[in-house]
Amino acid sequence: xxxxxxxxAEVDHNQLLSLLGYGSENPxxxxxxxxxxxLIGSIIPKSLTALSAMTTITTIQHGLADTDAGTxxxxxxxxxxxxxxxxxxxxxxxxxxMDQLLHDCEDMVDAMILDALGSVLVEQGVEMxxxxxxxxxxxxxxxxxxxxxxxxxxxxxxxIFSMLGAEALGIHYHPVSFMMxxxxxxxxxxxxxxxxxxTNPCSICQLEQCQMRRLG
Amino acid sequence: MNGTLHDLQQAIISADTAHVDQFLxxxxxxxxxxxxxxxxxxxxxxxxxxxxxxxxxxxxxxLMGLKQVHRIAGATGYSGGSKRQEKILMGVVxxxxxxxxxxxxxxxxTGYGYHVTDLGKNVPSAAFVEAAEAQxxxxxxxxxxxxxxxxxxxxxxxxxxxxxxxxRIIIGGAFMNQEMAGRxxxxxxxxNASTVMNEIERILQ
Numbered sequence: 001x002x003x004x005x006x007x008x009a010e011v012d013h014n015q016l017l018s019l020l021g022y023g024s025e026n027p028x029x030x031x032x033x034x035x036x037x038x039l040i041g042s043i044i045p046k047s048l049t050a051l052s053a054m055t056t057i058t059t060i061q062h063g064l065a066d067t068d069a070g071t072x073x074x075x076x077x078x079x080x081x082x083x084x085x086x087x088x089x090x091x092x093x094x095x096x097x098m099d100q101l102l103h104d105c106e107d108m109v110d111a112m113i114l115d116a117l118g119s120v121l122v123e124q125g126v127e128m129x130x131x132x133x134x135x136x137x138x139x140x141x142x143x144x145x146x147x148x149x150x151x152x153x154x155x156x157x158x159x160i161f162s163m164l165g166a167e168a169l170g171i172h173y174h175p176v177s178f179m180m181x182x183x184x185x186x187x188x189x190x191x192x193x194x195x196x197x198x199t200n201p202c203s204i205c206q207l208e209q210c211q212m213r214r215l216g
Numbered sequence: 217m218n219g220t221l222h223d224l225q226q227a228i229i230s231a232d233t234a235h236v237d238q239f240l241x242x243x244x245x246x247x248x249x250x251x252x253x254x255x256x257x258x259x260x261x262x263x264x265x266x267x268x269x270x271x272x273x274x275x276x277x278x279l280m281g282l283k284q285v286h287r288i289a290g291a292t293g294y295s296g297g298s299k300r301q302e303k304i305l306m307g308v309v310x311x312x313x314x315x316x317x318x319x320x321x322x323x324x325x326t327g328y329g330y331h332v333t334d335l336g337k338n339v340p341s342a343a344f345v346e347a348a349e350a351q352x353x354x355x356x357x358x359x360x361x362x363x364x365x366x367x368x369x370x371x372x373x374x375x376x377x378x379x380x381x382x383x384r385i386i387i388g389g390a391f392m393n394q395e396m397a398g399r400x401x402x403x404x405x406x407x408n409a410s411t412v413m414n415e416i417e418r419i420l421q
Contacts, residue, residue, distance in 0.1 A: 021274030026267075031231065032276050108323055109279045115316050154364055177311040177364040 001164055004050040004132065006092070006125045011040055011117065015124075019116040032109075039113055044101075048125040050092040051164045052133060054192065057084055065191075069163055072189065074152035077145055084193035088133060088141065089163040092125040093171055094118050094184035102183070118184035126186050133192070140197045144188035147178065150202070152189075154178040160187045221255045224288075228260035231280035233287075240291045249294035253329065257285050261327055261413075268410035275320060275409055282327045299329020302420065305353035307335030307344060309368040314361035317388060320409045321357055328413055341372040345379045353383060355416060357406070360389045370400050377401070384419045386412070 016036065022028040028036075055069040063078040064071050067087050072078065081087065098118045105111040126144050134141040148154040157178040161167070173180045173187075180187065191197055220239065227235035264281045267273030288294075304325050308315050315337040325332045333351050335343055348356060356376055360369055369387060376383055386404040387397050397405035403419040406412040 020276055021268070023271075026271050026273055028274070029231075029277060029280075031280070107283075108319060109276055109283065111319070112276055112279060112316060148363070174311065177362055179312065179314075179362060179364075181313075183313065 001051060001053040003169075004052065004129060006048045006050055006128045006132075008046045008048065008121055008124050008128070011044075012120055012124055016116055016120045019119060020112065032113075035109065036113055036117075039110065039117065044114075044117055044121070045094060045097045046121075048092055048094055048121060049169060050090060050125060050129045051166055051169065052088055052090045052129065053163045054086050054088045055163070056086055057081060070159060072152075073156055074145070074150065076150050077152060077189065077191070080142055080145070080197070081191040081193075083195040084142070084191035084197055085139075086192045088190040088192055089160045090126070090129060090144070090188050090190065091160065091164055091166050091169075091171060092122050092129055092186050092188075093169070093182050094121050094125075096170060096182050098184045099182045122184050122186045126188060130190060133190070137192060139192045139194055142191040142197050143200050143202075144186070144190055146186060146188045157187055160189065221252070224252070225256040225260045225263075228256060228281045228284045228288075229263055231277065231284055233284065236284045236287060240288065243292075247292065249289060249292040252288060252292065253294075253299060257288070258328065261285070261324070265324075265410040265413065268408070278409060279320065279323065282323050285327045286323075300331070302330065302354040302416075303351055304330050304332045304355045304357060304416075305335065305344065305347055305351060306332060306357035306359070307339035308337035308359045309365055309372050310338055310340045311365040311368050312360045312362050313337045314389075315359075317361070317408070318357070318359040321359070321388065321406065321412050324409045324412055325357075325416075330416075339372075341368070341375045344372050345375050348376055348380050348383060353380065355419070356383055356385045357412070358385065358387050358402075360391070362389075363391045366391065366396075366400075373400055373402055386415055386419065388412070 017028055055067045058066045060078055060082055063075045065078050065081045072087060102114055105114055130141050145152055147156045157173050161173060171180060171185055224239050260281060264278045268275060268278060306318060306322055308318050322332055322334050333347055335347055358369055358372055373385055376385060385402045386406050387402045388406045392405055394405045404415040406415045
């Protein structure tokens with residue numbers, strides 16, 4: 001198991017504004033943009049903590065990837081991993097500090113900005129981790145695949161946590177809802193291999209109406 | 217005077233704090249909140265909600281407008297909850313702590329003059345029932361962002377109906393929709409803060 005410290009150099013403003021409900025047809029007002037800059041510049045933690053652990057894919061049986069850590073219960077991931085050699089289990093968190101900021105915030109506009117900022121930061125952290133792992137391994141690494149999305153059951157959260165021993169870092173999940181604390185945390189698996197992979201699980205997912213679909 | 221009220225309405229829409237300050241200084245306690253609400257606040261909030269639905273604005277602008285509304289209410293001595301007779305109870309159901317959407321809905325309902333009891337997040341069904349009876353709640357707004365807590369939502373709805381048969385229930389959250397509202401025997405579904413008032417008015421008819 002490896003621990004990574006990821007430093008976000010620049011927040012993805014387009015993603016942030018999109019999460020807040022803005023786009024090209026309804027640009028954010030200047031006063032909001034200024035407040036976002038103030039919050040980014042003053043109180044947002046820019047360093048994220050990530051954990052990762054890799055396990056070998058032994059076979060693909062009945063469309064599911066069997067690994068040294070057990071079977072990955074997602075046919076879509078099985079399709080994605082058909083040319084992969086390993087599965088990487090990962091967690092990226094903005095930490096308890098971000099939760100505390102959200103908890104202490106009494107201004108609803110600030111709270112909404114902070115909530116969106118936390119989400120954008122961990123999303124960026126996952127992408128940063130993916131690039132880091134690809135470089136370090138010298139392999140292709142797929143886009144992340146999280147429990148609760150596509151056909152990957154939320155109950156698989158348990159497998160990710162048992163692989164990573166995340167509780168030592170203060171990351172927990174609720175045994176019924178599988179919700180994680182700190183709230184701004186992403187758990188995921190990624191396929192890795194020497195052959196070029198179809199790196200985007202969304203391209204083979206059957207949930208065409210999914211709001212989180214990453215295509216185009 | 218009408219021009220002043222029109223200017224105030226615009227100041228709420230554009231979240232112009234300086235203009236609202238100027239208004240509050242000028243009126244010097246001579247305006248009653250009732251008139252300001254009817255002629256400025258409700259029309260301004262309606263416009264902000266319509267802007268979201270028409271993709272001319274977004275939720276933060278509604279929140280910025282609501283901040284001005286709360287400042288005006290405070291300065292004119294309005295304590296809240298007396299504009300509408302129906303009492304609203306709200307909370308995030310047990311097992312979920314995502315309360316951002318619920319908090320926005322709470323502020324919108326308060327801004328529109330409803331008496332709101334906010335039970336917070338991760339609320340057991342028994343706590344909803346206890347509060348519904350104690351507050352004699354007319355409307356319950358239940359929220360969850362997760363698919364794993366739909367059962368908690370269903371249980372809460374059933375228990376609320378058992379304790380207060382006339383209560384109207386609105387659900388909201390990422391996995392909720394109109395079809396889910398029907399399946400869970402809720403009266404309505406609010407997609408976001410801009411539609412919750414329309415939905416409340418609809419279910420009260």
